[in-house]
Amino acid sequence: MKIQRHLNFLWFAVNSIFTYKTRTIAITFSLMMALMILGSVAFVSGGLEKEAILSATFAPDITVQYLQAGRQIPISMNNTSVINKISGIEKTIPRVWGYISQNNRIYTIMGIDPAEMPIPKEINFAISSGRFLQVQDSEVAIVGRHLAAAFALDVDDTLILYNESDHPYNFTVVGVFTMEVNLYAADLILVTVNDSRKFFGITENYATDLCVYASDQTETRYIAQQILNDIPGARVLTRQALKDALLSAYGARSGFVSVIWYIMLLAVILVAWNQASAVSAEARKEVGILKSLGFSTMDILEIRLLEAIILGVLSASLGILLAIIYDLYLGAPVISDFMLGWAAVYPSFPLPIHVSVTSVVILYGVAIFPLLVGSLVPSWKSAITEPDTAMRGG
Amino acid sequence: MITRIRLENLSKTYFKGETNEVTAINNVTSEIKESDFAVITGPSGSGKTTLLSLIGLLTKPTKGKIFFDGEEVSRYSDAWQTKIRKEKIGIVFQQYNLLPQFSAWENVSLPLLCHDVPKEERRKIALEYMKKLGLEERKDFKVAYLSGGEQQRIAIARALVVDPKIILADEPTASVDLETAYSILRVLEKLEKEQRTLIISTHDPSIISKATVSIDLRNGTVTKVERFSP
Numbered sequence: 001m002k003i004q005r006h007l008n009f010l011w012f013a014v015n016s017i018f019t020y021k022t023r024t025i026a027i028t029f030s031l032m033m034a035l036m037i038l039g040s041v042a043f044v045s046g047g048l049e050k051e052a053i054l055s056a057t058f059a060p061d062i063t064v065q066y067l068q069a070g071r072q073i074p075i076s077m078n079n080t081s082v083i084n085k086i087s088g089i090e091k092t093i094p095r096v097w098g099y100i101s102q103n104n105r106i107y108t109i110m111g112i113d114p115a116e117m118p119i120p121k122e123i124n125f126a127i128s129s130g131r132f133l134q135v136q137d138s139e140v141a142i143v144g145r146h147l148a149a150a151f152a153l154d155v156d157d158t159l160i161l162y163n164e165s166d167h168p169y170n171f172t173v174v175g176v177f178t179m180e181v182n183l184y185a186a187d188l189i190l191v192t193v194n195d196s197r198k199f200f201g202i203t204e205n206y207a208t209d210l211c212v213y214a215s216d217q218t219e220t221r222y223i224a225q226q227i228l229n230d231i232p233g234a235r236v237l238t239r240q241a242l243k244d245a246l247l248s249a250y251g252a253r254s255g256f257v258s259v260i261w262y263i264m265l266l267a268v269i270l271v272a273w274n275q276a277s278a279v280s281a282e283a284r285k286e287v288g289i290l291k292s293l294g295f296s297t298m299d300i301l302e303i304r305l306l307e308a309i310i311l312g313v314l315s316a317s318l319g320i321l322l323a324i325i326y327d328l329y330l331g332a333p334v335i336s337d338f339m340l341g342w343a344a345v346y347p348s349f350p351l352p353i354h355v356s357v358t359s360v361v362i363l364y365g366v367a368i369f370p371l372l373v374g375s376l377v378p379s380w381k382s383a384i385t386e387p388d389t390a391m392r393g394g
Numbered sequence: 395m396i397t398r399i400r401l402e403n404l405s406k407t408y409f410k411g412e413t414n415e416v417t418a419i420n421n422v423t424s425e426i427k428e429s430d431f432a433v434i435t436g437p438s439g440s441g442k443t444t445l446l447s448l449i450g451l452l453t454k455p456t457k458g459k460i461f462f463d464g465e466e467v468s469r470y471s472d473a474w475q476t477k478i479r480k481e482k483i484g485i486v487f488q489q490y491n492l493l494p495q496f497s498a499w500e501n502v503s504l505p506l507l508c509h510d511v512p513k514e515e516r517r518k519i520a521l522e523y524m525k526k527l528g529l530e531e532r533k534d535f536k537v538a539y540l541s542g543g544e545q546q547r548i549a550i551a552r553a554l555v556v557d558p559k560i561i562l563a564d565e566p567t568a569s570v571d572l573e574t575a576y577s578i579l580r581v582l583e584k585l586e587k588e589q590r591t592l593i594i595s596t597h598d599p600s601i602i603s604k605a606t607v608s609i610d611l612r613n614g615t616v617t618k619v620e621r622f623s624p
Contacts, residue, residue, distance in 0.1 A: 002510065004512055005507070005508060005509075007512075008506075008510075008513075011513065015495055015500070019494075286493060289491045289493065290504075291476060292450065292479065292491070293480075293485075293505045293552070294476060294479045294481070295476070295480075296473060296476045297472065297473070297476075299508050386453045386454060388447045388453035389453070391452075
C-alpha cells in the first residue's frame with residue numbers, strides 16, 4: 001500500500017515537530033503574531049472594500065458637481081437641459097446634501113428625489129427595518145444604524161435636527177439602514193430633495209449634485225467626457241471612478257494596507273526563512289543519517305514539506321483566529337485608528353469585517369510558502385550532499 | 395563462494411586540490427565473499443572508517459570502482475545508491491548516529507519507514523530485534539537516556555531491521571564494556587551463520603578471532619590480507 005510510506009513520513013514529521021519544542025514554538029509564535037496583524041488588516045480592509053462596493057452601487061451612473069476656487073458649490077439646475085441634450089442620457093435628477101453637527105458629531109443629510117431616482121434592487125439589503133422613501137413623502141427620513149442607536153431612534157420616532165440658523169426641523173423616521181452599508185450610511189440621514197433644500201436653504205433652481213443616468217452603461221465614459229466639454233468647471237464622477245476612489249481609500253490598495261502588507265509579508269518571510277533555514281550541523285547530520293538508512297532525497301524533502309505544512313497551517317490558523325477575535329470582539333484597536341482616521345468626528349461604529357475565502361487562502365499561503373522554501377532549500381542541499389559529508393555536519 | 399563485494403584500485407582523497415588535502419584510501423583492491431566475516435584492522439587514522447563509508451556508498455571514491463554482485467555500483471546515481479543502501483546494506487556507526495527525538499524502538503524501526511511498513515508492524519519487528527539484543531525493557535526510552543552500550547545495540551538492531559545482505563559496522567565494540575562487547579559479538583556470530591556479508595572495522599581481538607578474512611590498513615593502503623578457514 002503506497003500511502004503507508006507517506007503516513008510513515010507524516011508520523012516522522014509530527015514527531016519532530018513535537019520533539020523540537022523550542023523551534024516549533026518560535027516559528028509558530030512568530031508566524032501567528034505576523035499572521036494576526038496581516039489577517040486583521042486584511043479582514044478590516046475586506047470589510048471596508050465590500051462596503052465601498054455596495055456604496056458605489058447606490059451611486060448614479062454619473063455625478064456632476066460644480067467647483068469654484070476648488071471647492072464644491074451648488075450647481076444650477078439649468079445645466080440639466082445641457083446634459084439632457086447629450087445622446088444616451090436617460091435622465092438627470094438633482095440631489096441636495098450637506099453636513100450638520102449635532103452633539104459634537106458630524107452627520108450627512110442627503111436629499112434625493114424618490115419619484116425620479118432609480119432604486120437599485122440592492123436597496124432591499126440596505127434597509128434593515130421600515131421602508132425606503134416614497135414619492136408622496138415629506139418630512140420623513142431614513143437613518144444610519146448607528147445614528148439610530150445614538151439617538152435611540154426607531155421607525156416612527158421623530159428626529160429633530162437643527163440647521164445652521166438653529167431652526168429645528170422634525171423628521172419622522174421611516175427606515176433604518178443596515179450594518180452592510182455602514183461605511184456610507186452610518187452617519188447618513190436620507191430625506192427627500194425638497195426637505196433637504198428647505199433644511200439647507202438651497203433654492204429650487206440649485207442642487208448639490210446632478211445625478212445622471214445613462215440608457216446604455218457602456219456609454220458612461222463617453223457621456224462623462226461630453227458633460228465635461230459642455231459644462232466647463234464641472235466635476236464629473238462616474239460610478240466606476242467613485243468605486244475606484246473608495247477602494248483605493250479603504251480597500252487593499254489603500255496606502256496603509258499596502259504598507260502593512262509589505263512590511264508584515266517581509267517580516268513573515270524573514271521569520272519563516274530564518275527559523276526554517278537555521279539548519280544546524282545537527283539537522284544536516286540528521287539528513288545524512290536518514291540517507292544512510294535508505295531514505296531518498298525525495299523522501300527527506302517530503303518529510304520537511306510535511307513539517308512546513310503542519311507548522312504553517314497551525315500558525316496561520318491560530319493567527320487568523322486571533323485576527324478575527326481582535327477585529328470582531330476587540331474592535332481592532334490601533335489598526336482601526338489608522339484605517340478609519342477620517343471617522344474621528346463621525347459617529348463611532350463597529351468596524352466592518354469581511355473574512356473572504358480569498359484572504360484566508362492568501363494568509364495560509366503567506367504562512368506556508370516561506371516556510372516551505374526555508375525548509376526545503378537547505379534540506380535539499382543537505383540531501384544532495386554525500387551522506388558521509390552530511391553526517392559530519394558539512 | 396560468490397564474490398559479494400569487489401574493490402578495484404579504490405582511492406579517496408578529501409579536500410582535493412586544497413592545502414589540507416588528505417588521501418584516506420589509496421589504491422585499495424580487495425574481494426569479500428558472500429558469507430565472509432571480514433574485519434578491517436589498522437591503527438587510528440589508517441582509513442578504516444573511510445573504507446567502510448566507500449563500501450556503504452556513503453561517499454564516492456575519488457578513483458577506482460566498487461562492485462556488488464558483479465555490478466559496478468560506484469558509477470550509479472545518488473538515487474540508485476540510496477536504493478541499494480535501502481535494500482542491501484545495514485550500517486552500524488561508531489558514534490551510533492541515533493535520532494534523539496525518537497524512542498529506542500522508533501530508532502530501530504527508522505529504516506522501515508521507507509519500506510511501507512505500518513506503525514504496529516514496525517514496532518513488532520523492532521521489538522523482535524531489540525529482544526535479540528537484550529533491549530526489550532528499554533523500548534520506550536528516549537535514546538539520550540540509554541548507556542553507550544545500549545545505544546550501540548540500538549544502532550545494531552537498526553542496521554538489522556530490514557534484513558540486509560551486507561552489514562557494515564564501524565568499531566562496534568570500541569565504546570562498550572566487556573559484557574556488552576560479548577553480547578554484540580554473539581549477535582555478529584549469529585549473523586555470520588545467516589549467510590550475510592559482515593564487514594567490521596575493529597581493534598577488538600575477540601572480533602578479529604572470529605573473522606574469515608582480515609584486511610589490514612596502514613595510511614590508507616592495504617598492507618596485508620589474510621583469509622582464515624571458518
